[in-house]
Amino acid sequence: MPELSAAETVRATDKTIHDIGSKWMLDPVISERGKELGYANPFAFYFAGRGGVLGDVDGSVVSAALGWFEPRTVRAMWDEGVAVAGAREAARRYARAFTAWGEERLPDDPRLCELAERVAGATEGSGLPLFCGWRAEPLPDSGPGRLLQVLQVLRELRGGLHLVATTAVGLAPVEAILTGDGEGTAKFLGWRGDFPDCAALKPRRAEAEEITDSLAAAVYERALSPSERAEFADLVAKAGAAVLG
Template sequence: MPELTGEQTVQAADRVLHDVGTAWMIHDDTRRRAEEHGYGKLQPFYFAGRGGVLGDVDAAVVVAAFGWWNPSYVRLMWERGLAVAGARESAHRYAQACAAWAEDHLAGFGHADRLSELAERVVDAAEESALPLFAGWRAEPRAEGGVARMLQLVHVLREWRGAVHLVATTAAGLGPLEAILTNEGPQQARFFGWRDELPDCSHLGDRHVRAQETTDRLVAAAYERALTPAERAEFVDLVGALGEKVL
């Protein structure tokens, strides 16, 4: 069996994990479940559900934990979501939506238990300091098994990478809007709720490079702690198979 370093694992797996996590969060089925729960639209469910693990906090705490989003947009959607259900109940409903999506779309994926086993070891080995959203989702009860447990752990891994990257962009001297514009550009900034004229951040590109390098280094260290070189290669293969099924 081939062997991989932690850094090679990051390069091969993290984008797929991110995109698989995005797939269920923005899917029409998740939008439908948001409507069935009374949230009206996907966005209040997203903010109240994803952020609900933080507890009944002011929207400023959610802004700080999510990063990159326009603060006024976060406040609007968080408060709309909490008007439907409290933070903890919204998080519970969001986890249920994740599990339901897995059962609907990943049935028959034969590697779920093994991928869950490896992913769980990485999740448990990760450092949670300064990563409240990741810590909150890691502390949530996990689905009993199968594809529901696997997708939940993929979600937690996605939260981990995102939270580490938020720390890294801040350390590199990038503000929230600057971090978006030096990475995914103006279209993503609009998606994240920024409506005013967007600044030219092309001169900050080197800071984004440093942030990515810091993120990769910190994430790779957990892969090194949690898995053997052969297990890291197996993990990458299984993540790739999941990506082929979902993306």
């Protein structure tokens, strides 16, 4: 039976899990569902929905947990979003929207869901508030919707670990963006004005990526055997092919 190391599993799965999440988050279908649920502004639905698992907190707390967005943008969109129905209800509505999306687009794969839930359950959640918030949310009973929500939990895991890593190497959020994806992504995430030249900080970004991969690999090492890791990677790839093409 094929086997994978924990590090190989990170390289084989984490980007696909991230991209599946980005696919539904950016899909106009989710924005339209948000409007039906009372959120005229899709960004308000996004911030209140994704951050709503943190509960009734100030927007600065959500900004700290998300990490990459310009803080004033987060606060404005959070305040607008939670004004509709509160924080926890926003998270529930957001989950209903994206699990419905998953029901139409993901394969029904109970084995992948089982393995993904084991990865989530094996994670030490210290310093990962958004991941822990989503892990604590009730899941659909079964089916592709449940799988998509579990993959969302794992996406928040990778994002949280990366935020820990970039902070550990001394990168501010905007510096982490500029040393990676660049100014276009920084603007998309709400940052404005003249951007600093962060070329000298790129070695720190590379170090942060290594730390993130190491932290993620430790989770896979605890959660799955080598053969299960190979199976997990294969099933993630199949889910990715179904959603991403």
